[in-house]
Amino acid sequence: MANRRFCVGGNWKMNGDQKSIAEICKVLSDAALDANTEVVIGCPAIYLMYARNLLPCNIGVAGQNAYKVAKGAFTGEISPAMLKDIGAEWVILGHSERRAIFKETDELIAEKAEHALAEGLKIIACIGETLEEREAGKTNDVVARQMCAYAKKIRDWTNVVVAYEPVWAIGTGKTATPEQAQEVHAYLRKWLEENVSKEVSASLRIQYGGSVTGANAKELAKKPDIDGFLVGGASLKPEFVDIINARK
Numbered sequence: 001m002a003n004r005r006f007c008v009g010g011n012w013k014m015n016g017d018q019k020s021i022a023e024i025c026k027v028l029s030d031a032a033l034d035a036n037t038e039v040v041i042g043c044p045a046i047y048l049m050y051a052r053n054l055l056p057c058n059i060g061v062a063g064q065n066a067y068k069v070a071k072g073a074f075t076g077e078i079s080p081a082m083l084k085d086i087g088a089e090w091v092i093l094g095h096s097e098r099r100a101i102f103k104e105t106d107e108l109i110a111e112k113a114e115h116a117l118a119e120g121l122k123i124i125a126c127i128g129e130t131l132e133e134r135e136a137g138k139t140n141d142v143v144a145r146q147m148c149a150y151a152k153k154i155r156d157w158t159n160v161v162v163a164y165e166p167v168w169a170i171g172t173g174k175t176a177t178p179e180q181a182q183e184v185h186a187y188l189r190k191w192l193e194e195n196v197s198k199e200v201s202a203s204l205r206i207q208y209g210g211s212v213t214g215a216n217a218k219e220l221a222k223k224p225d226i227d228g229f230l231v232g233g234a235s236l237k238p239e240f241v242d243i244i245n246a247r248k
């Protein structure tokens with residue numbers, strides 16, 4: 001396996017309340033987690049400080065979105081500076097739900113990435129194709145287009161993790177096979193080498209996301225270009241510990 005620290009993110013999306021968040025934070029705090037795996041929790045913004053105070057410091061917390069400027073008249077938005085101010089070290093950007101439901105464009109997401117990095121946050125930059133795009137044989141074209149938009153704004157990839165999340169696998173139970181996921185991850189590694197640098201291609205962690213569970217994580221984790229996961233539904237359950245320990 002390449003020398004990239006395995007990184008597992010939980011994306012709680014718009015789920016949870018104080019009681020359930022305290023419960024899952026206790027499960028994570030009490031669990032014997034693989035010290036070689038970096039763990040990041042993407043918590044709803046309103047509960048970030050609460051989760052930050054409940055989780056041990058070896059588990060990072062992430063916003064699930066942030067705007068492209070530090071402050072101003074942007075009702076309802078939050079900024080990377082605010083995330084940092086309350087102890088969040090990460091932000092998830094470009095999730096397919098932000099793209100599909102909230103109509104975020106490649107360009108806006110890339111501007112958000114640029115600003116979040118400039119503010120000192122680490123980012124999980126999401127990409128992924130729809131079922132229609134895959135069935136039309138356009139998977140590589142789509143992820144290349146999305147990566148190109150990020151690459152126009154990202155100068156230093158040190159604090160970037162990319163999450164490849166095929167939209168057709170998110171929340172559907174139709175997980176990409178390890179071979180399907182590895183094929184796209186390998187393509188992304190090649191794209192990075194050709195369009196960014198050999199060093200970034202070798203060092204950048206690429207997470208897989210889309211119906212990852214405690215039952216399928218180990219097989220996915222065996223693939224050489226899968227460097228972790230971005231987990232939705234299963235990150236709200238105790239089985240998230242098994243996913244974190246997939247390489248243990």
Ligand SMILES: O=C(COP(=O)(O)O)NO
Pocket residue numbers: 011095165169170171172173209210211212230231232233234
């Ligand atoms: O959206 C996802 C994946 O969600 P699921 O694990 O529920 O498919 N990660 O950001």
